Amino acid sequence: MTANDVANSEAPHKLFDTLLVLDFGSQYSHLITRRLRDLNIYSELLPCTQRISDLSFRPKGVLLSGGPYSVYDSDAPHVDPAVFGLNVPILGICYGLQEIAWQHNQQNVLAGEKREYGHARLSFERREGEALSQNDLFQGIADDIDVWMSHGDKLSQLPDSFSAIAETSNAPFAGIAHRSKPYYGIQFHPEVSHTSRGTKILENFAVHICGARQHWTMEEFVGTEIARIQALVGDKGQVVGAVSGGVDSTVAAKLMHEAIGDRFHAVLVNNGVLRLNEAETVYKTLTEHLGINLTVVDASDRFLADLKGVIEPEQKRKIIGRNFIEVFQETAKKIADEAADSFKAGDIEWLLQGTLYPDVIESIAFRGPSQTIKTHHNVGGLPAAMHLKLIEPLRELFKDEVRILGTKLGIPENLVWRHPFPGPGIAIRILGEVTPGQVEIARQADHIFIEEIIAAGLYRRISQAFAALLPVKAVGVMGDKRVHEQVIALRAVETTDFMTADWYPFDGYFLKRVSSRIVNEVSGVCRVVYDDCAQNPSHYINMSGTSNVGGRGVYEAGDQRNVKKSEANEAERYKEGQPNSHLANDSKDQRSIANKLAREEKRQNETEPISKEAMQSQADPTLPARNHGNEPSKGAKIDAEIQQEEEEMLKKKGIKK
Numbered sequence: 001m002t003a004n005d006v007a008n009s010e011a012p013h014k015l016f017d018t019l020l021v022l023d024f025g026s027q028y029s030h031l032i033t034r035r036l037r038d039l040n041i042y043s044e045l046l047p048c049t050q051r052i053s054d055l056s057f058r059p060k061g062v063l064l065s066g067g068p069y070s071v072y073d074s075d076a077p078h079v080d081p082a083v084f085g086l087n088v089p090i091l092g093i094c095y096g097l098q099e100i101a102w103q104h105n106q107q108n109v110l111a112g113e114k115r116e117y118g119h120a121r122l123s124f125e126r127r128e129g130e131a132l133s134q135n136d137l138f139q140g141i142a143d144d145i146d147v148w149m150s151h152g153d154k155l156s157q158l159p160d161s162f163s164a165i166a167e168t169s170n171a172p173f174a175g176i177a178h179r180s181k182p183y184y185g186i187q188f189h190p191e192v193s194h195t196s197r198g199t200k201i202l203e204n205f206a207v208h209i210c211g212a213r214q215h216w217t218m219e220e221f222v223g224t225e226i227a228r229i230q231a232l233v234g235d236k237g238q239v240v241g242a243v244s245g246g247v248d249s250t251v252a253a254k255l256m257h258e259a260i261g262d263r264f265h266a267v268l269v270n271n272g273v274l275r276l277n278e279a280e281t282v283y284k285t286l287t288e289h290l291g292i293n294l295t296v297v298d299a300s301d302r303f304l305a306d307l308k309g310v311i312e313p314e315q316k317r318k319i320i321g322r323n324f325i326e327v328f329q330e331t332a333k334k335i336a337d338e339a340a341d342s343f344k345a346g347d348i349e350w351l352l353q354g355t356l357y358p359d360v361i362e363s364i365a366f367r368g369p370s371q372t373i374k375t376h377h378n379v380g381g382l383p384a385a386m387h388l389k390l391i392e393p394l395r396e397l398f399k400d401e402v403r404i405l406g407t408k409l410g411i412p413e414n415l416v417w418r419h420p421f422p423g424p425g426i427a428i429r430i431l432g433e434v435t436p437g438q439v440e441i442a443r444q445a446d447h448i449f450i451e452e453i454i455a456a457g458l459y460r461r462i463s464q465a466f467a468a469l470l471p472v473k474a475v476g477v478m479g480d481k482r483v484h485e486q487v488i489a490l491r492a493v494e495t496t497d498f499m500t501a502d503w504y505p506f507d508g509y510f511l512k513r514v515s516s517r518i519v520n521e522v523s524g525v526c527r528v529v530y531d532d533c534a535q536n537p538s539h540y541i542n543m544s545g546t547s548n549v550g551g552r553g554v555y556e557a558g559d560q561r562n563v564k565k566s567e568a569n570e571a572e573r574y575k576e577g578q579p580n581s582h583l584a585n586d587s588k589d590q591r592s593i594a595n596k597l598a599r600e601e602k603r604q605n606e607t608e609p610i611s612k613e614a615m616q617s618q619a620d621p622t623l624p625a626r627n628h629g630n631e632p633s634k635g636a637k638i639d640a641e642i643q644q645e646e647e648e649m650l651k652k653k654g655i656k657k
Contacts, residue, residue, distance in 0.1 A: 010228035012221070012396050013057040016042035017212040020059035023361075024048045024067030024077055024095050030361055031191040032063055032093065034398060034496075035199055040214040041206050044396075045361055052082035061089040061210030064096025066189060070153050071098040071109050079103070089182035089209045091137075094150065097176065097185030104159035120168040122147045122175070122188065135165060135177050137184050139204050147174075147188035147195045154187065182209055218405045222255075225393050229259040232391060233350060238339075239391060240332040241266045241352035242324075243294065244274075245282035246421050248354030248394060250290070251406040255393050256352055257292055258409065265335050265348070266292045269327050271320060272300030273425035273439055276447040289412060295335065299327050307427060307434040316434065320424045325351075329387050351388035355395045356402060400496055419450075419464045432471035437524070442469040444522045445488045452514050453492070462504050465492035467518070476526035478519070485526035488518055503532045 012018070019036055023029040023045050036043035048064070062083055069076040079099055083090065092100040101108035123144045147168070155173040158164060166175030166186070174187040184205065190198035206212045233239060241256055243249040243266045256264045266286060270279045279296055286292045306319050332348040394402055399420070406416040426442045427434045445467035453459050470487045477483070490511075495501035515528035 010224065010231060011056075012042050012216075012224075013044055013059075015224050016216050016220075017060045018057060019043040019061050019063060019206055019210065019212060020055075021045040021063045021065060022048045022050060022079055022083070022096075024065050024069070024099070026066035026068070026093075026095065028189055028191050029065040030358070032065060032202070033357075035191050035202050036206055037216060037398065037401065039199070039203055039206060040216045041212045042216040048077045048079055050080065052080045052086065058086065059088060060212045061091070061206065062086065063205075064090065064092040064099055066094030066096060066150065069095065071095065071102045072106065072153075084183075089205065090184070091205050092183075092185040093191070094187060094189060097187055098153055098155065100183060100185045101155050101159045101162075101176075104162075108155055108157055108159050109153055110156045118149065119146050119194065120149045120170065120174075120188065121145075122166050122168055124166055135184075136208050137175070137177065137186075137201060137204055138165065139208060140200060141197050145196045147190075147198075148192045149188050184209075218401060218408050221397075222405065222408060225255065226259045229256065229391065229393060233260055233263070237263065237350065238336065238348040239264050239350040239352055240328060240335065240348050240388070242328065242354070243268050243282065243286060243292075244354075244421065244423070245278060245285065245418075246354070247399075247406060247416055247418050248356055248402060248420070250286070250411060250415055251402050251409065252352055252354040252392075252394050253286065253292055254290055254406070254409045254411055256391075257290070262293065264292075264352070265332075266294040267328060267331050268294060268296045269324060269331075270296060270298045270300050271303040271324070271425060271427075272436075273303065273320075273427040273434065275421060275426070276443050285415065289415075295331065297327055297331055299323070302327070304434065304436060304439075309433060311433060313428050313431075316427045317424050320427060324423070325388075332388060349389055350391045353390055353392050355390075355392040357396055357398050360395060417460055419459075419462070419466075429466060429468040431468065438469055441486065441522055441524050442467060442488075445469070445518045445525065445528075448517050448521060449490055449514055452510070452517065456510060458504075461494070462492050463495045463501065465490070465504070467491075470529075474527040478526060483526050485524050487527045487529060488522070488525050489529050489531050490514065491531045505532075506530070 019041060021029060021032045021036075021043055025048075029045060033043045033045045048067075064079060067077070071078075081103065084103070090100070092098070098109045121144055124138060124141075149168070149171075154171050155176070158173060158176060161179050161181075162176045162183075162185075163179055164173050164175065165177050165184075168174045168187075171187050176185045177183070186201070188195055190201040192198065195201075207214065237260070239256055239260060241249075241253050241264055243253050245268070253264070253266050268279060268282055279298070283294055283296055286294045303320060303323050306323060307316060310316055310319060328351055332351075336348045394405075397405065403416050407413070422428060426439055426446070429446070430438050430442050432438070449465060449467045450459075453462060453465055468489045468491065470489050472487050473484050474487050475482065475484050492504040492506070493501035494504055511528075511530055518525055518528050
């Protein structure tokens with residue numbers, strides 16, 4: 001049996017009951033997969049163009065996602081008709097419902113007279129009192145429910161052999177079901193949190209209709225994955241592991257160490273674009289706390305030389321990815337040569353990477369509405385002549401699942417909850433040429449930002465935060481001198497799955513403190529802005545796109561714009577179901593507003609204050625120990641100085657504060 005045979009035979013979809021999600025490009029597609037995983041049901045997402053005959057497994061059921069196309073357009077994507085020959089239950093969501101209807105009769109779908117975005121009331125009974133046929137999809141849901149809509153098209157008529165099972169005021173066929181086959185369609189999105197009982201609907205489909213077992217847990221995964229690794233590597237095989245100090249590579253390294261012990265060799269490549277003191281801190285953490293053998297390779301000069309003059313983010317990624325693999329191959333050979341005469345003797349054939357499922361989803365390119373946003377450093381852009389075979393034990397997991405797994409493996413909490421850091425490092429947080437000087441500016445600013453977030457007790461609330469160096473300069477006055485220096489953009493987001501995210505609403509005083517420290521402590525910076533765009537993090541988390549300075553969503557960190565008022569206005573628009581003029585199907589802005597409301601509700605429900613011990617446990621291990629006693633931080637000192645200056649100015653003007 002070959003390594004590929006072993007890998008495929010032990011893949012989760014061969015070991016766990018699996019639901020297949022076919023993606024038509026919806027912003028919510030990954031959420032369907034996430035909600036099923038939350039129900040302890042394994043699910044995989046594949047492009048809508050997937051050939052059913054090429055599947056290596058038979059799913060327990062299939063879900064067709066939403067999408068931004070009109071099903072009747074000439075270039076609209078369509079599912080392989082063979083999906084209906086699998087003889088498994090099928091649930092179409094939004095576009096997926098229209099696809100089922102279109103597959104039965106192309107005249108069944110038309111453009112609606114009114115678009116429907118936001119909340120709608122789903123009824124299981126016609127307004128005139130005529131009962132709709134009921135079935136297992138809405139089992140346990142007796143009353144009308146609020147659902148989340150995002151569509152312009154709708155069914156013009158029921159497909160043959162289907163019955164209506166739900167409606168809204170604008171969509172008389174908001175839910176349909178085949179009379180004899182387990183085929184269902186719903187016009188709304190059960191996967192988003194704003195559909196009440198949405199999880200119950202997915203559970204009804206997955207558990208009661210498909211008969212899927214709820215046995216997907218990290219406790220089950222650990223044992224099966226260790227067995228798979230051991231089968232792949234064999235009794236003599238050696239693995240060289242890519243580690244960075246982040247949660248993904250740390251959990252992957254610990255899992256590999258549990259599986260094959262000392263035959264695993266961890267390697268940290270210092271590519272010259274790591275965080276402040278990263279190489280030293282990671283070495284201490286992995287060797288002292290986790291007992292992992294770690295080799296640190298300083299290749300910073302090599303990487304920076306190849307990055308010289310490069311501006312394009314995608315080119316940076318590929319340069320870093322190519323050098324990364326080459327360094328690993330060279331290091332693997334050295335490790336193998338050194339171990340030639342020892343009990344560790346054996347060829348190093350495998351390269352460990354901490355690839356996650358969002359990385360895989362993000363890198364899928366297919367004909368249809370979704371486009372590859374970037375080449376992920378773990379998935380694409382690798383040289384064709386790579387001499388090591390990839391082993392990716394976390395490839396099927398989302399970030400929150402990785403953290404649960406890390407906890408099960410005994411990894412300290414502060415490592416498990418550490419903010420992610422991109423493989424290409426600070427290079428893609430510098431929007432311009434990467435030079436040692438620019439790296440140092442971005443690195444110092446990022447360190448200050450994270451330090452203040454920790455001091456404020458916000459580290460665990462925020463999913464990722466960083467500072468980026470923009471390719472613009474600003475005029476300012478520092479001391480008695482006019483300067484023309486660079487601009488730092490701060491970004492902080494909240495997310496659960498790292499597929500959709502919303503910006504974190506810092507108060508103005510916090511931003512003033514951070515910007516004051518950066519301008520005063522980082523040479524070459526005279527202005528700081530904060531990015532408050534609510535976007536898919538694959539665009540903005542790594543700051544690899546173009547700058548928004550001067551446009552919507554970026555404002556100076558020190559300005560006193562009323563963020564809460566802006567959020568309240570958006571929330572009112574959301575409650576009334578009024579879309580903005582630029583909204584389309586699966587609108588990002590509607591999702592952003594909804595995320596804000598959910599986040600605010602979560603905060604209001606948090607009744608217990610964060611303890612001092614809990615705040616200290618949030619500390620990033622890369623940061624030096626801070627004094628949490630009576631000694632104020634640098635930021636607190638700056639706060640006091642700013643407050644004193646304001647009071648003195650008001651006093652001179654005869655104004656009482």
